[in-house]
Amino acid sequence: KAGVTQTPRYLIKTRGQQVTLSCSPISGHRSVSWYQQTPGQGLQFLFEYFSETQRNKGNFPGRFSGRQFSNSRSEMNVSTLELGDSALYLCASSPGGTTDTQYFGPGTRLTVL
Amino acid sequence: AQSVTQPDIHITVSEGASLELRCNYSYGATPYLFWYVQSPGQGLQLLLKYFSGDTLVQGIKGFEAEFKRSQSSFNLRKPSVHWSDAAEYFCAVGLFSGGYQKVTFGTGTKLQVIP
Numbered sequence: 001k002a003g004v005t006q007t008p009r010y011l012i013k014t015r016g017q018q019v020t021l022s023c024s025p026i027s028g029h030r031s032v033s034w035y036q037q038t039p040g041q042g043l044q045f046l047f048e049y050f051s052e053t054q055r056n057k058g059n060f061p062g063r064f065s066g067r068q069f070s071n072s073r074s075e076m077n078v079s080t081l082e083l084g085d086s087a088l089y090l091c092a093s094s095p096g097g098t099t100d101t102q103y104f105g106p107g108t109r110l111t112v113l
Numbered sequence: 114a115q116s117v118t119q120p121d122i123h124i125t126v127s128e129g130a131s132l133e134l135r136c137n138y139s140y141g142a143t144p145y146l147f148w149y150v151q152s153p154g155q156g157l158q159l160l161l162k163y164f165s166g167d168t169l170v171q172g173i174k175g176f177e178a179e180f181k182r183s184q185s186s187f188n189l190r191k192p193s194v195h196w197s198d199a200a201e202y203f204c205a206v207g208l209f210s211g212g213y214q215k216v217t218f219g220t221g222t223k224l225q226v227i228p
Contacts, residue, residue, distance in 0.1 A: 004156070033216075043203065043218035056215055090156055098209040099145065099164055102216065104156035 001026055004093050004105035012111045018079040021108045025072050025093030032074040033102060034066060037088040046089075049074050050096050078110075086112045115140040115206050119219035126194050127227050134189040134222050136204030145207035146187040147216070148178055152200045160202075163187065174198070199226045 005024045013019050025032050033056075034046040045058040049068035066076040072093075078085055088109050092102035116139045126132055138144055145164050149157040161172025168180040178189045187204060204219040 035218075042220040045215060045217070048215075092157075101147075101159055101162060104149075104158070106154070106156045 001028075004091060004103055006089075006091050006105040006108050008108060009106065010109045010111075012113065013081050014113050015081055015083060017081050018077060019081060019110060020075055020077045021089055021091075021110070023074045023076075023091030023093075023105060025074070025091075026103055029093035029095055029103075030072055031094045031096035031100070032068055032072065033092045033094075034074070034076050035090040035092065036060075037090055037107070038086070043090070046076065081112045083112050086110060115144065115208055115217050117204050117206050117217055117219035119202075119204055119222050121222045122220070123223045123225065125225040125227060128196050129193050132189075132191045132194045132198070132224070134202050134204075134224070136187045136189065136219060137185050138187065138204075138206045139185065140206055140208070143182070145209060146178075146180060147205040147207065148172065148176070148187075148189045149203045149205060149218075150174075150200045151203065151221075157203065160189070194224075194226055196226045196228070199224055 007022045031050045033048040035043050037043045047066050048056040052068045063079045068074045088107045090107045092104045094100040094102045118137045147162045148160040151157050160176045161170045163170045163180045170178050176191050180187050201221045201223045203221045205216050207216045
């Protein structure tokens with residue numbers, strides 16, 4: 001099976017712009033979670049989608065949003081970018097059961113100038 | 114709220130030496146515990162996980178971890194480190210409630226391996 005894929009791998013934006021990141025889960029996986037990784041804050045949970053519904057959310061401002069499509073692919077959007085949004089954004093997929101393991105993609109490196 | 118502490122930010126070991134990475138958690142019930150490894154420029158790879166049962170868990174790449182409830186710890190060990198083990202290691206605790214899981218990660222330990 002192919003692993004979790006994320007596009008693009010690298011992205012450079014300027015303050016005030018918006019950005020959309022994409023994640024394709026492992027085939028058959030219905031849950032997609034998003035994490036932000038920064039040197040200062042480490043790995044922080046953004047949100048999780050399961051069967052096109054957000055079922056869990058971390059403590060991020062409303063500028064961070066996401067969605068999931070019927071094929072389980074997910075996108076996350078960040079509007080009005082700030083310098084502090086520069087980070088590695090990781091996506092993880094799992095079948096969606098309570099004890100299922102999350103499998104991570106390689107991440108999208110976002111740089112905000 | 115659950116939390117995970119990895120007290121060692123950076124560890125250096127010689128190739129062939131043994132390794133122990135520390136992890137302490139704070140959670141009211143028996144947690145679900147994980148160790149992940151991240152190589153530079155890569156995503157996270159699961160090394161091992163503990164849900165219940167035998168408190169000594171075997172993982173991939175020769176790693177093992179032991180769950181000690183009395184110490185709220187889940188330390189990762191490897192008897193003989195290889196140069197390719199140089200990476201960042203993350204301990205995580207999972208809360209499973211209402212049919213979904215929320216995983217909280219520690220801040221990570223960077224492992225340097227010297228010849």
